[in-house]
Amino acid sequence: MATNDLECLGAEIAGLHAVHAIGRVSAVTGATLEITGLSGAARLGDRLCIRRRDGSELSGEVLGLAPQHIVMLPDGAPTGVALGDRVSLHDAATIAPSNGWIGRIIDPYGKAMDGRPIMRGAHPRALRADPPPPAQRNMLGARLETGSAVFNTFLPIVRGQRIGLFAGSGVGKSSLLASLARNVQADVVVFAMIGERGRELRDFAENVLGPEGMARSIIVAATSDQSPLVRRRCAWTAMAVAEHFRDQGLEVLLLADSITRFAEAHREVATAAGEMPSLRGFPASTSHMIMSLCERAGPGGTDQGNITGIFSVLVAGSDMDEPVADILRGVLDGHVVMDREIAERGRYPAINLLRSVSRSLPRAATDSENDLLGQARALLGAYDRSETMIRAGLYAQGSDPQLDQAIRIWPELDRFMAESEAGTAQDSFDRLALILRRAASAPSQGRKPQAASGARPVKDPMRPPVRGGSQNRGNGAIAPQRIH
Numbered sequence: 347m348a349t350n351d352l353e354c355l356g357a358e359i360a361g362l363h364a365v366h367a368i369g370r371v372s373a374v375t376g377a378t379l380e381i382t383g384l385s386g387a388a389r390l391g392d393r394l395c396i397r398r399r400d401g402s403e404l405s406g407e408v409l410g411l412a413p414q415h416i417v418m419l420p421d422g423a424p425t426g427v428a429l430g431d432r433v434s435l436h437d438a439a440t441i442a443p444s445n446g447w448i449g450r451i452i453d454p455y456g457k458a459m460d461g462r463p464i465m466r467g468a469h470p471r472a473l474r475a476d477p478p479p480p481a482q483r484n485m486l487g488a489r490l491e492t493g494s495a496v497f498n499t500f501l502p503i504v505r506g507q508r509i510g511l512f513a514g515s516g517v518g519k520s521s522l523l524a525s526l527a528r529n530v531q532a533d534v535v536v537f538a539m540i541g542e543r544g545r546e547l548r549d550f551a552e553n554v555l556g557p558e559g560m561a562r563s564i565i566v567a568a569t570s571d572q573s574p575l576v577r578r579r580c581a582w583t584a585m586a587v588a589e590h591f592r593d594q595g596l597e598v599l600l601l602a603d604s605i606t607r608f609a610e611a612h613r614e615v616a617t618a619a620g621e622m623p624s625l626r627g628f629p630a631s632t633s634h635m636i637m638s639l640c641e642r643a644g645p646g647g648t649d650q651g652n653i654t655g656i657f658s659v660l661v662a663g664s665d666m667d668e669p670v671a672d673i674l675r676g677v678l679d680g681h682v683v684m685d686r687e688i689a690e691r692g693r694y695p696a697i698n699l700l701r702s703v704s705r706s707l708p709r710a711a712t713d714s715e716n717d718l719l720g721q722a723r724a725l726l727g728a729y730d731r732s733e734t735m736i737r738a739g740l741y742a743q744g745s746d747p748q749l750d751q752a753i754r755i756w757p758e759l760d761r762f763m764a765e766s767e768a769g770t771a772q773d774s775f776d777r778l779a780l781i782l783r784r785a786a787s788a789p790s791q792g793r794k795p796q797a798a799s800g801a802r803p804v805k806d807p808m809r810p811p812v813r814g815g816s817q818n819r820g821n822g823a824i825a826p827q828r829i830h
């Protein structure tokens with residue numbers, strides 16, 4: 347048996363306790379229970395286990411402490427619990443990740459969910475650890491290969507960067523995270539599925555990641571039907587697992603789907619503990635909770651690797667001022683906004699480039715690459731400003747050379763942004779340069795403008811916009827199309 351396995355076995359044995367402090371259920375009030383007899387021994391966050399009279403067990407966590415009793419939030423409904431039931435006190439909130447967890451699906455307590463035996467690691471870690479000291483953290487590192495044209499160019503991800511994916515429901519957050527999990531350069535991938543659908547888990551492991559993706563991944567999962575304690579713990583466990591590998595000097599990619607579910611789980615726990623709701627129903631501690639989680643991702647300290655973090659956020663109706671989105675944006679080094687309208691016309695990933703930013707630019711790209719990105723963004727911006735006119739068929743080609751170029755380049759840029767098997771960043775920049783060169787050299791086919799520049803009406807303004815690709819209609823008016 348390898349030394350590492352022996353160490354793990356030792357840790358497993360050391361984790362066994364012959365004796366536990368015992369208390370009794372003294373009251374059940376709503377979702378929480380009061381336990382007497384453990385006030386001197388219990389700490390906030392410790393685990394508790396109630397043994398019901400029918401022999402079944404109900405676990406939970408210490409949520410409050412008082413001189414005469416402690417408050418417990420159970421992991422499930424307290425049905426069948428009776429006054430006087432025995433309650434045992436267990437270890438504090440730690441987790442002992444092991445290198446042998448790579449390729450496995452675990453729950454937030456480190457137990458296997460794939461039916462195979464699993465061994466805990468030799469060294470327990472705090473679930474809610476501090477980030478590396480700020481003054482000793484590495485700088486953001488080199489650009490990572492992502493396999494996706496849009497992330498290779500416009501929205502680069504560098505080692506230790508933290509970015510958010512913001513989108514409404516069903517716009518493609520999980521699919522994009524899955525594609526990044528497969529393709530982004532990393533030694534180990536830790537995927538936290540927090541409060542998402544149970545049916546997605548197996549499909550994700552077997553079909554989306556597949557054996558090749560799983561060979562470098564660990565999935566930590568808590569599905570939507572589980573208690574808020576378990577869902578909230580899922581994010582902390584995934585982060586502790588990522589830190590375990592980072593401390594060995596490895597480059598870790600941490601993907602969390604979604605931070606909104608983490609915040610919602612915290613809201614349930616905090617309100618059960620008596621905290622008052624404030625920010626649109628979220629208690630005031632939500633902000634600290636999200637920030638302290640995300641701050642643990644990012645560059646490691648000296649001799650450590652980095653945790654590159656990608657966090658998905660559900661924003662209802664693309665409302666970026668919604669509390670969780672607002673809090674998260676403050677702590678991230680970039681945000682990717684996905685747009686339902688783009689998804690509805692079938693372009694995936696449905697990223698709205700003009701609303702998305704990677705703060706690793708301009709440093710993550712060379713001068714010439716930044717120049718290309720500047721040109722492309724300027725054209726996209728020009729189109730965006732005149733989009734309503736163009737869509738209404740009110741723009742006469744030839745009125746504004748920059749806009750003409752933007753209209754010409756759009757279909758190709760749109761296809762470019764959807765490229766998911768795009769090769770290296772260099773390949774993607776070569777493609778982008780080619781698209782821009784072609785658009786610049788293509789002859790303008792419209793009639794000469796009467797005004798110097800700008801859009802002007804040439805058609806009946808009441809005519810409804812027509813969907814479809816860009817076309818010159820012979821009279822200089824451009825058929826409408828959707829652009830972002």
Ligand SMILES: Nc1ncnc2c1ncn2[C@@H]1O[C@H](COP(=O)(O)OP(=O)(O)OP(=O)(O)O)[C@@H](O)[C@H]1O
Nearest residue numbers: 513514515516517518519520521522542660694695
């Ligand atoms: N790259 C893609 N190619 C084709 N279809 C896609 C792609 N990404 C997403 N979709 C479509 O969008 C649907 C929703 O995607 P996904 O589950 O990733 O969204 P989500 O934002 O995670 O949703 P939710 O908020 O409900 O979790 C998919 O079932 C699929 O039909």
Ligand SMILES: [Mg+2]
Nearest residue numbers: 519520521542
């Ligand atoms: Mg999803």
